[in-house]
Amino acid sequence: MDSTTVYDKYNWDSIDYEHLKGKISKVLEWIPKDVKTIVDIGCGNGVITNILGDKYEVTGIDRSEVPLQSVNTRKLAASADDIPLPDKSSDLVFSSELLEHLDDRMLAGTVAEMKRLTKKYIFITVPNDENPDKLSIQCPDCKYIYNSPNHLRSFKKEDFANLFKDYTILKSSVDGKKVRYYNPALLNLKKRLTPASSWIPEYWMEKSKRKTVCPHCEHEFVNPFRFNLFAMSFDVLNVIMSPKKPCWLFVLMEKKS
Numbered sequence: 001m002d003s004t005t006v007y008d009k010y011n012w013d014s015i016d017y018e019h020l021k022g023k024i025s026k027v028l029e030w031i032p033k034d035v036k037t038i039v040d041i042g043c044g045n046g047v048i049t050n051i052l053g054d055k056y057e058v059t060g061i062d063r064s065e066v067p068l069q070s071v072n073t074r075k076l077a078a079s080a081d082d083i084p085l086p087d088k089s090s091d092l093v094f095s096s097e098l099l100e101h102l103d104d105r106m107l108a109g110t111v112a113e114m115k116r117l118t119k120k121y122i123f124i125t126v127p128n129d130e131n132p133d134k135l136s137i138q139c140p141d142c143k144y145i146y147n148s149p150n151h152l153r154s155f156k157k158e159d160f161a162n163l164f165k166d167y168t169i170l171k172s173s174v175d176g177k178k179v180r181y182y183n184p185a186l187l188n189l190k191k192r193l194t195p196a197s198s199w200i201p202e203y204w205m206e207k208s209k210r211k212t213v214c215p216h217c218e219h220e221f222v223n224p225f226r227f228n229l230f231a232m233s234f235d236v237l238n239v240i241m242s243p244k245k246p247c248w249l250f251v252l253m254e255k256k257s
């Protein structure tokens with residue numbers, strides 16, 4: 001299955017300035033004073049990229065031409081693990097909500113490209129220590145179970161110390177709306193014992209984000225919700241067991257000299 005097709009069909013309009021303005025102001029505040037050039041890897045529809053472009057010389061990279069149409073800086077369609085730009089192309093490599101979508105091989109390749117392309121800084125934002133399986137849905141056609149926002153992994157600050165051993169973490173913080181973690185063992189039980197239509201309650205996900213494309217069979221559908229008392233009991237139990245955490249993790253790193 002060509003996953004690019006599914007990616008192209010992503011509901012890009014659901015990523016807009018309103019959802020990201022808190023993040024954007026933090027990003028602008030954190031970019032070091034000596035930065036003039038930025039490569040933005042996984043820039044999507046350019047909501048952040050275009051704003052960075054007002055102040056910096058920016059190149060947006062995304063694997064799909066579809067969202068790139070809305071990017072108004074210099075741009076390139078390329079896979080994050082194979083970017084046709086020379087070594088040390090920019091003062092800072094930026095990436096927002098990309099790494100959580102990558103499998104092990106892509107993550108290793110992308111981290112290597114980030115290190116190759118930057119002269120000095122790497123600035124990353126990812127979801128903060130989430131349990132991605134919380135947003136599991138099941139395709140009504142082929143019954144394939146997948147994570148709605150296609151998050152494959154989750155990060156804590158310590159993960160960046162390991163992935164970027166040759167870098168110093170200058171700054172890191174968590175920010176944004178507080179979202180409740182879901183206990184993994186409890187979530188496994190819920191998924192095993194309750195119908196898939198009850199997994200994501202209405203108040204967890206806005207209507208605009210319920211439209212989805214199955215990565216297995218490419219069936220497009222609106223993820224339904226049907227109330228189930230048993231599923232709700234798991235959610236109530238989880239409220240007691242799991243804390244709420246700010247949804248974003250920001251990490252700014254500098255290459256060790």
Ligand SMILES: [Zn+2]
Pocket residue numbers: 139140141142143144214215216217218219
């Ligand atoms: Zn399917």
